[in-house]
Amino acid sequence: xxxxxxxxxxxxxxxxxxxxxxxxxxxxxxxxxxxxxxxxxxxxxxxxxxxxxxxxxxxxxxxxxxxxxxxxxxxxxxxxxxxxxxxxxxxxxxxxxxxxxxxxxxxxxxxxxxxxxxxxxxxxxxxxxxxxxxxxxxxxxxxxxxxxxxxxxxxxxxxxxxxxxxxxxxxxxxxxxxxxxxxxxxxxxxxxxxxxxxxxxxxxxxxxxxxxxxxxxxxxxxxxxxxxxxxxxxxxxxxxxxxxxxxxxxxxxxxxxxxxxxxxxxxxxxxxxxxxxxxxxxxxxxxxxxxxxxxxxxxxxxxxxxxxxxxxxxxxxxxxxx
Ligand SMILES: Nc1ncnc2c1ncn2[C@@H]1O[C@H](COP(=O)(O)OP(=O)(O)OP(=O)(O)O)[C@@H](O)[C@H]1O
Ligand SMILES: [Mg+2]
Numbered sequence: 505x506x507x508x509x510x511x512x513x514x515x516x517x518x519x520x521x522x523x524x525x526x527x528x529x530x531x532x533x534x535x536x537x538x539x540x541x542x543x544x545x546x547x548x549x550x551x552x553x554x555x556x557x558x559x560x561x562x563x564x565x566x567x568x569x570x571x572x573x574x575x576x577x578x579x580x581x582x583x584x585x586x587x588x589x590x591x592x593x594x595x596x597x598x599x600x601x602x603x604x605x606x607x608x609x610x611x612x613x614x615x616x617x618x619x620x621x622x623x624x625x626x627x628x629x630x631x632x633x634x635x636x637x638x639x640x641x642x643x644x645x646x647x648x649x650x651x652x653x654x655x656x657x658x659x660x661x662x663x664x665x666x667x668x669x670x671x672x673x674x675x676x677x678x679x680x681x682x683x684x685x686x687x688x689x690x691x692x693x694x695x696x697x698x699x700x701x702x703x704x705x706x707x708x709x710x711x712x713x714x715x716x717x718x719x720x721x722x723x724x725x726x727x728x729x730x731x732x733x734x735x736x737x738x739x740x741x742x743x744x745x746x747x748x749x750x751x752x753x754x755x756x757x758x759x760x761x762x763x764x765x766x767x768x769x770x771x772x773x774x775x776x777x778x779x780x781x782x783x784x785x786x787x788x789x790x791x792x793x794x795x796x797x798x799x800x801x802x803x804x805x806x807x808x809x810x811x812x813x814x815x816x817x818x819x820x821x822x823x824x825x826x
Contacts, residue, residue, distance in 0.1 A: 577689025646820020
């Protein structure tokens with residue numbers, strides 16, 4: 505069993521590829537004035553019925569789709585989605601981040617883009633606007649990070665076909681390498697899973713027993729929906745708790761969830777404050793953690809706590825692994 509867990513920890517980091525009635529006038533005016541933030545269109549067209557007619561070549565799927573999920577709320581899915589997207593963009597990848605938490609949309613806030621949202625996923629999926637207009641290009645990442653906001657209303661009406669069309673059109677319009685989908689704290693919606701696009705599910709657990717159990721349940725559910733490539737992200741990891749034995753160690757969490765690990769993000773007040781200010785990509789150990797995760801998603805080998813400060817890894821790692 506120990507060999508199995510260690511091989512999980514040390515070998516499995518290398519992940520092998522994984523015009524609506526409710527428009528927002530303030531933001532609309534701002535976007536109209538600046539005109540610079542929406543992704544340029546590549547010949548997208550609308551039919552008279554408002555449905556997309558995709559130009560030739562558009563709709564061919566090539567990006568890697570990552571579902572950031574857990575059936576438990578508040579474990580850090582949105583924080584992780586924003587920061588993984590930022591880390592991938594810093595690594596030169598073109599990344600599209602979609603807020604698919606239709607009830608509690610908040611990624612625009614975490615990214616500090618709330619005043620830039622004019623159109624949302626539903627506007628694009630229902631053919632009210634060309635998909636390029638729904639993509640906000642985050643200038644902090646030199647245009648490599650695109651964002652589509654969750655709908656104010658109508659999210660529940662989106663069918664797998666509509667979602668597939670909008671995702672693949674967006675992917676093509678922006679030339680994205682990765683599409684990250686943030687989900688609510690519940691079992692992922694069949695409409696998203698049935699798009700047939702999801703390649704890897706990043707299942708987020710915090711250090712609390714209930715969230716570890718939820719990660720296990722989420723993994724089981726996704727396996728039943730044929731999402732076999734699953735990775736565990738342990739967020740809000742409490743180093744002191746694990747070292748003192750008050751909280752489970754890394755191996756125990758892996759054993760409880762049966763999911764391959766892709767990274768550990770420490771509990772960090774700075775990360776929380778940065779999220780509240782709409783600044784993805786906090787510094788310190790969380791930044792190292794998200795960069796490590798991005799590298800693993802890109803298929804590179806990265807040691808467990810590479811770039812972390814304040815952890816004398818050699819001395820403590822054995823105790824953390826328990
Ligand atoms: N590693 C961390 N360290 C400290 N605080 C964190 C960390 N990760 C997330 N948080 C904080 O935890 C809270 C919940 O995070 P977040 O909104 O990302 O969770 P969620 O799983 O997306 O929630 P929901 O299920 O409601 O969508 C936020 O206040 C966030 O700043
Ligand atoms: Mg969330």
